[in-house]
Amino acid sequence: MASTSTIPALPVADALYDRALGHLPGGNSRTTLFVAPHPPYATSGRGHVLRDADGREVIDLQNNYTSLIHGHAHPEVTEAAARALHAGASFGLPTEHEIELAELLSQRVAIADRWRFANSGTEAVMVAIRLARAVTGRDAILRFEGCYHGSADAVVQHGARGVPQGVKDDVVTVPVGDEAALVAALDAHGDRLACVVFDAMPNRAGLRPADPAFVTLLRTETARRGILLLWDEVLTFRAGLGGLQGQYGVEPDITTLGKIIGGGLPVGAIGGRAEIMDAFDPRRDDAVGHGGTFSANPVTLAAGTTAMRLLDATAIDRLNALGDALRERLAAQGWTVTGQGSLLRVHVPDATALWWRLWAKGVLISVNGLLCLSTPMDEDTTAAVADAFESLDQE
Ligand SMILES: Cc1ncc(COP(=O)(O)O)c(C=O)c1O
Structure with missing residues (x-):
């Protein structure tokens, strides 16, 4: 698990989780979304940005397990x-x-x-x-x-x-x-x-x-x-x-x-x-x-x-090129990254720690290290993601 110092304070999510535990086994309905000690709660999203119940805005590379190809609320x-x-x-x-x-x-x-x-x-x-x-x-x-x-x-x-x-x-x-x-x-x-x-x-x-x-x-x-x-x-x-x-x-x-x-x-x-x-x-x-x-x-x-x-051929080609460039940049930073086009996976020994460290930097990925792009993203978005990864290296 991530050290508690990398987990930002989540007072609203903590309260929601306490309520959830009384009615939902483990606090939610999807085993695949759980991240210890408990995940933050989403409230809204627009484009590539997701907002959580504690008011944090993050770049969403989770995209509901890759389903939101056009991001939120297109x-x-x-x-x-x-x-x-x-x-x-x-x-x-x-x-x-x-x-x-x-x-x-x-x-x-x-x-x-x-x-x-x-x-x-x-x-x-x-x-x-x-x-x-x-x-x-x-x-x-x-x-x-x-x-x-x-x-x-x-x-x-x-x-x-x-x-x-x-x-x-x-x-x-x-x-x-x-x-x-x-x-x-x-x-x-x-x-x-x-x-x-x-x-x-x-x-x-x-x-x-x-x-x-x-x-x-x-x-x-x-x-x-x-x-x-x-x-x-x-x-x-x-x-x-x-x-x-x-x-x-x-x-x-x-x-x-x-x-x-x-x-x-x-x-x-x-x-x-x-x-x-x-x-x-x-x-x-x-x-x-x-x-x-x-x-x-x-x-x-x-x-x-x-x-x-x-999602026509032009949109797919653009997204795949963005993904390939991001993968190359992360690999150049020393991360082990697999995938192709707009689907990427970062391999680390402690995926939960990586998840929280990135969350703290304003980036949301899947708890198993999967990342995906959405069409509202551009080079500035992927540059911000690469910078967030790079800053982890230096911590
Ligand atoms: C390859 C593959 N098949 C099937 C499924 C199941 O889809 P769903 O989560 O919509 O039930 C998934 C979900 O991630 C998947 O990646």
């Missing part, structure tokens, strides 16, 4: 969401908003001419695995060690409490990037594998882009065994117009999106080719069930469509 995104909300928060009928976002995503993601919307990346991965199982008639899945794909039973980390043995029996785990282990696992379990769940730049496993040769091998070896490749692009879709899969030039069978495609509101999506995705077609007697009271929520999808329209 006027056009907010306007789209407000317009949709005024028309009615949700309906027991489909709306045109889901057609609009599906059309936009189909133009960007080469393999996906069909989409289903959900409320989170977790839900998207969970439903995509069910789809793969239904389509292949197989039960098991293969995943890579240490990679995060949300909190569904089948994909939580090895040894997680509360996961039934029956679920664990159907999960094969292989070390990240290990070609020999992958082929051995496919040889041993191939005929019972429905899909391989893959993230080409997994944050929890270090945010290092996969070797293109590994990705090609993965595609070839799964295809020849009739195993579906489920490319989880929930975190990495911001990498390019067609996400990371577009850059690798590999065609998965199913893809999952989330985070940025909801304009800051809860979202997930499953995409793929018609012959796979049409398993969801409710006109079929054997349709794979997928509902959700709030799936394809019109407010989310209106905000998301606007956010995606604003």
